[in-house]
Amino acid sequence: KRIAIFIGGYLPAKKYGGPVTSIANLVENLCDDFDFYIISNDHEFQETERLSGIKQGWNKVGNGKVLYLRESEYSYRRFTSILDKVKADMVYLSSVFYYQMNFPAIRAANRLGIPIILAPRGELCEGAMKIGKTKKEIFLCIERTSKIFKNTYFQATSEDEETAIKK
Numbered sequence: 001k002r003i004a005i006f007i008g009g010y011l012p013a014k015k016y017g018g019p020v021t022s023i024a025n026l027v028e029n030l031c032d033d034f035d036f037y038i039i040s041n042d043h044e045f046q047e048t049e050r051l052s053g054i055k056q057g058w059n060k061v062g063n064g065k066v067l068y069l070r071e072s073e074y075s076y077r078r079f080t081s082i083l084d085k086v087k088a089d090m091v092y093l094s095s096v097f098y099y100q101m102n103f104p105a106i107r108a109a110n111r112l113g114i115p116i117i118l119a120p121r122g123e124l125c126e127g128a129m130k131i132g133k134t135k136k137e138i139f140l141c142i143e144r145t146s147k148i149f150k151n152t153y154f155q156a157t158s159e160d161e162e163t164a165i166k167k
Contacts, residue, residue: 004088004114005038006079006105008045008098010068011061012053015045019094019121024062031063037086039079039105042068074100079108093118093152097139106148119155124164 007023009016027036038061042050051068058065067082083091091109093102093116102118109116123129129136143149156162 001033001089002035002037002086003090003092004083004086005036005064005092005094006101007038007040007094008101009043010038010040010066012051013041013044015047017045019119022121023094027064028062036064037082037088038064038066039082039101040066040068042070071100074104076104076107076111079104080111083108083112083114088112088114090114091116094121096120096123096143097136099139103148106152110151116152117155118149118152119157120161120165121157124167125161126164129164 005023005027007016007019010020011024013020023038027038030036037058042054044051054066054068058067060066069078088109091105091114093105095102096118106116154165156165
């Protein structure tokens, strides 16, 4: 089975926080059962300079393969091509609010009939929702009415997060 993971930043980036470690641990712990293809930014959080030591195309990082892209390269067409070439069986998204990556990735996965798992990583919990509340509520309203997540499974890491997701 092949899993395509879309995440804002990945190793060797260090400033994207806990999700990078979570995904690295997921890859290392499940690499005997799954092949992981990670699509990520080519730069550090809030920077524009390309990460050192990465090359064009797929990079071997731990037990996964990583494709580092500029945000300007994110598109429905590009992601459809990537998912088709790697023959992904599952798409895993690591954020609710990273629409620049999520919207084209979800559209591509839906077009190809690939199931999607979305991990909010606490973004929908009460404390996190208070930060930029109005903007987030408008965004979630647009997502609900567009039904973009209709074929998406959500991963919760606690009962509180499960409640927040359902809400």
